[in-house]
Amino acid sequence: MRAGAALFGLVVVAGLVGLVQVAIGAGFIDEYTVPRPMEIAAALPRLVREEHVASRFLVSAAETFAAGALATVVGTALGAALFRWPLLRRSFEPWAAVLAAAPLVLAYPLFLVLFGRSSVTVVVIAFVSALPPVVLQTVSGFSSVRPVLLAVGRSFGLGRRSEFRHVLLPAALPSVFTGLRLALMFGLINVIGVEFLINLGGLGALINDLSERYDLPGTWAAIGFVVLVSVTFFVLLDGGERWLRQRG
Amino acid sequence: MAAATGIGRSTWGLASGPGTAGPRLAAALLLGGGWQALAMSGLLFQDVMPPLQVLAGGLGAVVLDGGFWANAAVTGAELFLALLIGGVAGAAVGLLLGVSAFMSAAFERWITWLGPTPKIILFPVLILLCGVGPGSKVAMGAVSCFFPMVLSTAAAVRGVDPVLLRVARSFRCGPWQTVLKIYLPSTVAPLLNGVRLGFGLALIGVLLAETKLSNQGIGFAVMQAYARFDMPRMYGLLILVVGFAAAVNIALGHGTRLAAGVAAGRDR
Amino acid sequence: MLSVKGVSKRFGTASDGVTAVDDVSFDIRPGEFVSVIGPSGCGKSTLFNIIAGLQAATSGQVIVEGTAVRGPHAAVGTVFQEESCFPWRTVVDNVAFPLELSGMGKAERHERARHFIDLVGLRGFERRMPSELSGGMRQRVCIARTLAGQPRLLLMDEPFAALDEQTRLLLGDKVLQIQQQLRQTTLLITHSITEAVQLSDRVLVMTYRPGRFKRLVPIELPRPRTADAVTSPEFGAAVASLWADLREEASRGMQDAGG
Numbered sequence: 001m002r003a004g005a006a007l008f009g010l011v012v013v014a015g016l017v018g019l020v021q022v023a024i025g026a027g028f029i030d031e032y033t034v035p036r037p038m039e040i041a042a043a044l045p046r047l048v049r050e051e052h053v054a055s056r057f058l059v060s061a062a063e064t065f066a067a068g069a070l071a072t073v074v075g076t077a078l079g080a081a082l083f084r085w086p087l088l089r090r091s092f093e094p095w096a097a098v099l100a101a102a103p104l105v106l107a108y109p110l111f112l113v114l115f116g117r118s119s120v121t122v123v124v125i126a127f128v129s130a131l132p133p134v135v136l137q138t139v140s141g142f143s144s145v146r147p148v149l150l151a152v153g154r155s156f157g158l159g160r161r162s163e164f165r166h167v168l169l170p171a172a173l174p175s176v177f178t179g180l181r182l183a184l185m186f187g188l189i190n191v192i193g194v195e196f197l198i199n200l201g202g203l204g205a206l207i208n209d210l211s212e213r214y215d216l217p218g219t220w221a222a223i224g225f226v227v228l229v230s231v232t233f234f235v236l237l238d239g240g241e242r243w244l245r246q247r248g
Numbered sequence: 249m250a251a252a253t254g255i256g257r258s259t260w261g262l263a264s265g266p267g268t269a270g271p272r273l274a275a276a277l278l279l280g281g282g283w284q285a286l287a288m289s290g291l292l293f294q295d296v297m298p299p300l301q302v303l304a305g306g307l308g309a310v311v312l313d314g315g316f317w318a319n320a321a322v323t324g325a326e327l328f329l330a331l332l333i334g335g336v337a338g339a340a341v342g343l344l345l346g347v348s349a350f351m352s353a354a355f356e357r358w359i360t361w362l363g364p365t366p367k368i369i370l371f372p373v374l375i376l377l378c379g380v381g382p383g384s385k386v387a388m389g390a391v392s393c394f395f396p397m398v399l400s401t402a403a404a405v406r407g408v409d410p411v412l413l414r415v416a417r418s419f420r421c422g423p424w425q426t427v428l429k430i431y432l433p434s435t436v437a438p439l440l441n442g443v444r445l446g447f448g449l450a451l452i453g454v455l456l457a458e459t460k461l462s463n464q465g466i467g468f469a470v471m472q473a474y475a476r477f478d479m480p481r482m483y484g485l486l487i488l489v490v491g492f493a494a495a496v497n498i499a500l501g502h503g504t505r506l507a508a509g510v511a512a513g514r515d516r
Numbered sequence: 517m518l519s520v521k522g523v524s525k526r527f528g529t530a531s532d533g534v535t536a537v538d539d540v541s542f543d544i545r546p547g548e549f550v551s552v553i554g555p556s557g558c559g560k561s562t563l564f565n566i567i568a569g570l571q572a573a574t575s576g577q578v579i580v581e582g583t584a585v586r587g588p589h590a591a592v593g594t595v596f597q598e599e600s601c602f603p604w605r606t607v608v609d610n611v612a613f614p615l616e617l618s619g620m621g622k623a624e625r626h627e628r629a630r631h632f633i634d635l636v637g638l639r640g641f642e643r644r645m646p647s648e649l650s651g652g653m654r655q656r657v658c659i660a661r662t663l664a665g666q667p668r669l670l671l672m673d674e675p676f677a678a679l680d681e682q683t684r685l686l687l688g689d690k691v692l693q694i695q696q697q698l699r700q701t702t703l704l705i706t707h708s709i710t711e712a713v714q715l716s717d718r719v720l721v722m723t724y725r726p727g728r729f730k731r732l733v734p735i736e737l738p739r740p741r742t743a744d745a746v747t748s749p750e751f752g753a754a755v756a757s758l759w760a761d762l763r764e765e766a767s768r769g770m771q772d773a774g775g
Binding site for chain 1: 521568570581587588590592593594597598599600602603604613614617658665
Binding site for chain 2: 008009012037090091094103108110112114189207208220226
């Protein structure tokens with residue numbers, strides 16, 4: 001049934017696209033607002049040829065991994081520190097929660113001033129946005145280690161450091177991987193978003209460029225391409241995390 | 249864009265309750281002190297990282313400026329409409345996906361995949377469809393909060409205890425009664441959490457759209473301050489926005505916990 | 517080798533708190549198997565935690581092999597009620613854990629661990645992960661892990677509580693065999709009378725809250741005991757006598773709970 005349903009979904013989506021194509025041809029939808037899907041598809045190879053899509057992709061990817069790696073390392077360390085010292089946790093965890101919910105990316109003009117118009121700014125903004133969720137996730141992961149496992153450690157006379165090494169860390173490792181996934185997710189979203197907003201760098205800037213040139217099929221094609229990249233990235237991340245969890 | 253993943257605050261068991269107010273305040277003072285030290289040290293341009301008193305002045309100037317409130321009203325209205333449209337549409341679709349396993353198997357994966365993609369890149373298309381005025385901002389916000397709303401609602405509907413539904417059938421409840429007396433109370437908590445997520449994303453969507461192309465609203469005000477290099481004003485606006493987002497988040501968080509507590513049968 | 521002297525545990529303030537354990541004293545001789553039974557909520561687990569060094573007593577002392585217990589004692593091994601295998605380690609790595617802590621080399625500790633894995637009847641499962649095992653098997657791994665540390669006193673807190681009846685009986689048999697083979701001094705907390713009679717040399721009956729020591733019953737059944745011993749008239753008499761004690765406490769417990 002599931003395969004049938006999935007097929008059904010695919011058919012419906014394809015059908016809608018086909019409907020749009022027909023509606024534009026018949027004049028129901030203005031072709032200067034929504035280009036024909038076939039035109040959009042045709043624009044894609046042109047983009048790849050003329051707009052250095054490959055190098056732009058690499059720029060966005062590099063910025064994403066830089067921001068994600070930094071957020072994971074710093075975030076996990078901070079989260080572990082908050083867990084280790086409950087006073088710190090009571091003091092700073094609520095602020096981390098505030099920051100995680102806050103539209104930090106809105107401060108991008110501020111970062112532009114601080115760091116100038118460069119990839120550094122993009123990476124910094126993505127890093128700052130990804131950091132609070134990673135911290136919260138790490139703290140949560142350490143806190144949800146089953147108490148009986150800690151009791152086992154203590155019953156064998158483990159001190160704090162040994163307890164961390166032998167029990168806490170291995171038990172919380174799946175959460176740390178979740179933190180890495182979060183960092184990369186927020187990293188990508190913010191990198192592309194900021195690139196678009198300040199028109200600098202990789203794939204986000206590509207969309208901005210094309211829209212300012214009023215290249216309608218190109219804009220739609222670029223958006224579609226970025227969405228495809230994004231979806232692929234997240235599907236891979238999800239699968240990767242699941243695979244790692246299964247390995248224990 | 250920090251709330252894009254569908255992780256609710258309630259899943260991060262935050263330390264709260266008595267005994268945390270003091271440390272939180274201490275932390276705030278510590279951070280404030282650190283900021284002041286950095287600002288006064290001259291390591292960074294005074295303009296770029298102003299001392300606290302300059303920030304306070306900027307905040308004051310913003311609040312006392314009539315123009316700010318006009319902008320806030322515009323953004324507020326856009327946000328409200330975005331939440332209404334995106335929220336209702338999201339809840340409707342989520343309801344459909346929640347009750348029908350077939351629909352869920354057919355379409356939910358599309359929503360899940362598209363959910364985390366950066367919605368701001370759709371803005372040029374939305375401008376074409378909805379014009380350069382508030383319409384495109386509302387559309388941006390609505391699109392942003394649509395996806396988490398769908399997923400939260402679907403999960404909430406699926407999460408209703410099947411035992412309760414069997415009880416309803418055994419009492420021969422009609423469909424409308426079942427919705428009102430079983431589904432609604434059971435889903436209030438996860439729905440509120442979905443609204444919390446959606447709110448954050450809608451706010452980001454509306455504000456970023458305003459920074460990109462607008463002549464009113466808070467996002468526009470931030471860009472104005474940037475263009476004039478009026479840093480205290482920019483900081484003031486950012487602090488207000490973050491404060492507003494935090495306040496709504498906390499309120500909705502309390503609401504979620506209350507609803508969850510009632511649903512779990514604890515008396516509050 | 518274990519001496520519990522006047523141990524009490526009180527939670528809360530002097531005026532408005534709960535006494536979980538009230539002035540309990542008893543001794544255990546080397547090689548003995550003693551069970552503690554009592555109704556739910558009588559403080560047996562609190563007593564267990566105190567002897568295991570995981571909780572401090574409000575008053576009184578616990579002495580193991582002449583030294584007072586101030587934290588987990590090196591000569592004491594504990595098996596918890598909850599299943600507690602390290603899910604990220606294989607069976608052999610779980611069982612070899614205490615040996616690893618004492619610095620033993622990998623080959624040697626795996627060899628030693630295999631002996632204990634055999635003892636609990638899990639030969640062949642060394643390389644498996646706990647997630648691949650049933651609840652009963654995982655609990656056996658925990659027992660093997662504790663035994664690998666060669667504790668002079670083995671403490672077990674209702675280790676079979678989470679298992680179904682049949683698994684319980686089989687594991688009970690296993691524990692009996694092990695105890696007889698190793699002459700392991702053991703203190704078992706349980707709420708199952710049959711289990712207590714089957715396995716123990718003596719049974720301590722605790723009262724309902726506050727948990728006091730009500731009776732100490734010697735079990736005179738001959739050793740080695742087999743599964744057939746369960747059907748003997750002496751067994752039935754011992755169970756009946758303990759049930760008479762326990763019933764009184766259990767119904768007080770039910771009344772308290774409003775039942």
